[in-house]
Amino acid sequence: MKRKGTRVEWWAELLDERQAVLTSVGSDTSPLVAQEPVALAPAPPLPEKAPEVAVAPGSPLVVEFEP
Known part of the structure; x- marks a missing residue:
């Protein structure tokens, strides 16, 4: 698609x-400006398996992950 x-x-x-x-938003002498969003690079893929998390003995933190 071509844009002007x-x-x-x-x-x-x-x-x-x-x-x-x-009421008004912006004005003739001071208008609001909207610009075309910048294209972002795609996010890298997520890892297949979650990284292991070390938990101290007796810690209330419980980490469970099922992919």
Whole structure:
């Protein structure tokens, strides 16, 4: 897919029935900016087996893992 732009500048105003501004987000002189996300490299695959964890004798920590 070919794209022309990677950036959008915008603002919004909430108006009442008389067109009075109730609230706004950004403005004409200071708009909000949204940019195209940067492509990230894929995450490496998870290991087949979880690493062994050493637990001290009498420790309340219980580690159980079933792949």
